[in-house]
Amino acid sequence: xxxxxxxxxxxxxxxxxxxxxxxxxxxxxxxxxxxxxxxxxxxxxxxxxxxxxxxxxxxxxxxxxxxxxxxxxxxxxxxxxxxxxxxxxxxxxxxxxxxxxxxxxxxxxxxxxxxxxxxxxxxxxxxxxxxxxxxxxxxxxxxxxxxxxxxxxxxxxxxxxxxxxxxxxxxxxxxxxxxxxxxxxxxxxxxxxxxxxxxxxxxxxxxxxxxxxxxxxxxxxxxxxxxxxxxxxxxxxxxxxxxxxxxxxxxxxxxxxxxxxxxxxxxxxxxxxxxxxxxxxxxxxxxxxx
Numbered sequence: 001x002x003x004x005x006x007x008x009x010x011x012x013x014x015x016x017x018x019x020x021x022x023x024x025x026x027x028x029x030x031x032x033x034x035x036x037x038x039x040x041x042x043x044x045x046x047x048x049x050x051x052x053x054x055x056x057x058x059x060x061x062x063x064x065x066x067x068x069x070x071x072x073x074x075x076x077x078x079x080x081x082x083x084x085x086x087x088x089x090x091x092x093x094x095x096x097x098x099x100x101x102x103x104x105x106x107x108x109x110x111x112x113x114x115x116x117x118x119x120x121x122x123x124x125x126x127x128x129x130x131x132x133x134x135x136x137x138x139x140x141x142x143x144x145x146x147x148x149x150x151x152x153x154x155x156x157x158x159x160x161x162x163x164x165x166x167x168x169x170x171x172x173x174x175x176x177x178x179x180x181x182x183x184x185x186x187x188x189x190x191x192x193x194x195x196x197x198x199x200x201x202x203x204x205x206x207x208x209x210x211x212x213x214x215x216x217x218x219x220x221x222x223x224x225x226x227x228x229x230x231x232x233x234x235x236x237x238x239x240x241x242x243x244x245x246x247x248x249x250x251x252x253x254x255x256x257x258x259x260x261x262x263x264x265x266x267x268x269x270x271x272x273x274x275x276x277x278x279x280x281x282x283x284x285x286x287x288x289x290x
Contacts, residue, residue, distance in 0.1 A: 001102055002097070002098050002102055002106045003110075004229045005223070005224060007232055007236035007237065008216065008236055008259070010027070010103070010106070010233075010237075011027075011240040011263070012240070012255075012259050012263075013096040013098070014143075014237075014240065015240050015255050015256075016093055016255050017096070017143070019142060019145050019146070020244045021244050021248075022142050023139075023142045023143060024240055024241040025241060026138055026142045027103075027107070027139055027237050028234065028237045028238055029138075029160075029164065030107045030135045030136075030139055031107075031230055031233050031234050031237065032171040032177070032234065033111060033135060033170070033172075034170060034171060034172055035112075037170035038112060038115050038116070038129075038131040039115055039116070039131070040163045041130070041134040041135060042116045042129065042130040042134070044134060044158075044159035044160070044163050045131065045133055046119075048134075048159050049155060052151075052152075052155035053155050053156060055152065056137075056141070056151075056152035056156045057123060057137070059148060059152050060100050060123065060140050060141075060144050060148060060152075063100065063144050063147050063148060064099040064123075064144075067099045067147075068095065069099065070095040070096060070097045073095035089253045090251050090253050093251075093252035093253045093256050094252045099143075100143040100144040101122075101123040103139055103140060103143050104122055104123065104124065104125070104140035105123075105124040105125040107132070107139050108128045108129075108133065109125060109128075110229075111132070111135055111230075112230070114128075114131050116129040116131055117129060120133035121133070122137075134159040134163070137156040137157070137159070137160070138156065138157050140156060141153040141157045142157075177231075177234060178231045178234055178235045178270060179228050180273070181269060181270050181271070181272060181273060182231075184270075184272070185266060185269050185270055187269075188239060188266060188269055189242050192239060192242040192243050192246055193242045195246060197290070199243075199247055199254050199255075202257070202259075202261040202262050202286075202290075203254065203257035203261075204290075205264075205286050205290065206289070207260075207282070211282050211285075212260060212264060212282070215264070215279040215280075215282035215283045216267060218275065218276065218279035219232075219267045219268075219270075219271050219279060219283065222276075225274070228270065228271065231270060232267065232270055232271075235269075236266055239262060239263070239266045240259065240263075243258065243259070243262060261286040261289070261290075262286075264283045264285070265283075265286045265287055267283060268283035268284055268286065268287070
């Protein structure tokens with residue numbers, strides 16, 4: 001299950017998706033929606049083709065019933081190995097912890113503070129604001145590709161696409177998009193974009209057992225305390241997007257191998273002013289290991 005406080009799980013799963021770049025862009029856009037953008041989304045959702053959208057949501061739910069999550073993938077791999085069959089590492093690395101409906105539920109619940117009342121339904125979440133439903137449907141459509149038919153993708157994406165193409169003020173941007181510590185995050189993103197940080201470099205960084213997860217957990221608590229959880233989500237998604245763009249031929253195994261260090265570097269920059277010394281030092285091991 002995906003949560004606002006664990007963006008690295010969501011971003012890593014998106015990065016090994018067959019449509020990694022559009023999935024990550026859709027997620028990044030969803031977590032940048034402004035108040036004006038949400039208002040426009042609500043209007044666009046209420047004007048949608050309800051029949052086409054309803055059918056498309058139904059198809060997403062149907063596909064989710066048969067979409068293996070990571071625990072199921074690992075159990076199936078274990079059974080295959082016991083029977084003597086080969087299991088590819090990239091197949092395992094391509095597994096995802098959640099399905100399209102679960103991603104949609106996260107977006108609808110957490111992407112922003114929605115200005116409208118709950119009037120729409122999102123699978124797995126129930127009644128939501130119309131603006132939230134529009135954002136959630138947009139992300140779910142990409143997450144369900146390639147199994148979801150193109151006509152259903154278009155139906156789910158239509159309200160969001162209409163607003164996104166409608167002009168400025170829809171998405172938050174600028175030098176403070178990642179909060180009070182935006183500058184070091186932007187510098188890191190630029191390093192990824194220019195190839196200064198390579199997958200080979202990042203994959204050499206490691207931590208003793210349990211250290212990385214503990215430090216990331218402490219950082220999430222710091223983000224919650226300081227009101228930076230959405231900034232953290234944006235930063236992790238965006239640095240992952242740049243990593244995917246800079247390394248389009250990377251295998252799922254190599255992708256996951258590089259993201260632990262990259263996400264630690266991202267979060268270290270985001271909370272460097274508020275995190276306790278011990279977890280901050282543990283996150284800094286990523287920079288020191290390069």
